Amino acid sequence: MTESVEFIALLKKRDDSAFNQLLELYQHMVYNSILNIVQHEQDAEDLSQEVFIRIFKSIDSFRGDAKLSTWIYRITYTTALEWERKKKAGKAINYFKNLIGINEQKDSIASFDHPGVSIENKEMARALFKALSQLPEQQRIAFLLIKSEGLSYQQASEIMNKSIKSLEGLIQRAKENLKLQLNNFYKNN
Amino acid sequence: MKQDKYIDDIIEYISTIEKQKISPFFKSKVLARLAKNTSEETSFVFKPAFVIAFAALLLLVNTILISYPISNSDTSNQNNVSSTEQEWSDDYSINNYSSIYFYDDKQ
Structure with missing residues (x-):
């Protein structure tokens, strides 16, 4: 239904009920995808709002070459990664401020407890999310789309605009990098 | 071997996390x-x-409008004043410096 030409036409007309339906259908997907990247519940919710504002504003640029869900995934990951880059830039500035002693704010590295993780697995999930946050962007997105979102390689390759072969390469390298990171966790436990 | 299995389990764990x-x-x-x-x-x-x-x-716009008429009127006023002085001295044939000079010379 949401992929139909009529539905998209209604969205382009800024039809309230169509937009409500879109929100209803994609809000959890957008939120969970962002939560895996930003690893903070409130930030994830704020950014999810931002994603839907962007969808609403730029729906006219949706040409229908890809599925609507593919387009929404792209906006979702772009928004999350932009936020992350800004945050990293802010951290770098804070680091230099600390070096020259003009920053009183200490940069703390908070570990993330995903709300969907059971208590007995919290430690393991924490290590996994920390390792994930250190992966290069493309590897991380590929890994999350396949492993967390449970999408097929075909769907993920469309979202990332890559061939299935290069996507497989990304997943392979992501796993290798995660193993390297998690080796330390294993040794310490 | 045991380590590899444990790490693989952690990596695969992400697919089991409950969606929020x-x-x-x-x-x-x-x-x-x-x-x-x-x-x-x-x-x-x-x-x-x-x-x-x-x-x-x-x-x-205000600065332009205010400054131009003032500068023009200032110049015209100055011209008017000096022309009035000149006219007055011409009318009475007064040349201040020369009068004083001749007066002193006679003394």
């Missing part, structure tokens, strides 16, 4: 933000950049 439901107020928050954005777009006249630019333009 977003706050029940999420939809209304998005709709409120959209409504706010739309109203902001219509009242662009009140955006700070527009207001500052308009004020600067107004100041510039």
Whole structure:
């Protein structure tokens, strides 16, 4: 239904009920995808709002070459990664401020407890999310789309605009990098 | 071997994490933000950049309008004054410096 030409036409007309339906259908997907990247519940919710504002504003640029869900995934990951880059830039500035002693704010590295993780697995999930946050962007997105979102390689390759072969390469390298990171966790436990 | 298995399990664990439901107020928050954005777009006249630019333009126009007539009128006034003095001294055949000189010379 949401992929139909009529539905998209209604969205382009800024039809309230169509937009409500879109929100209803994609809000959890957008939120969970962002939560895996930003690893903070409130930030994830704020950014999810931002994603839907962007969808609403730029729906006219949706040409229908890809599925609507593919387009929404792209906006979702772009928004999350932009936020992350800004945050990293802010951290770098804070680091230099600390070096020259003009920053009183200490940069703390908070570990993330995903709300969907059971208590007995919290430690393991924490290590996994920390390792994930250190992966290069493309590897991380590929890994999350396949492993967390449970999408097929075909769907993920469309979202990332890559061939299935290069996507497989990304997943392979992501796993290798995660193993390297998690080796330390294993040794310490 | 045991280590590899344990790490593989951690990596695969992500697919078992329960998906979260977003706050029940999420939809209304998005709709409120959209409504706010739309109203902001219509009242662009009140955006700070527009207001500052308009004020600067107004100041510039006022400065030009005020400064030009004053400088012109100043020059014309000065001309009027000096021409009046000249006329008066011509009328009474007074040349201040020469009069004093001749007077002194006679003394």
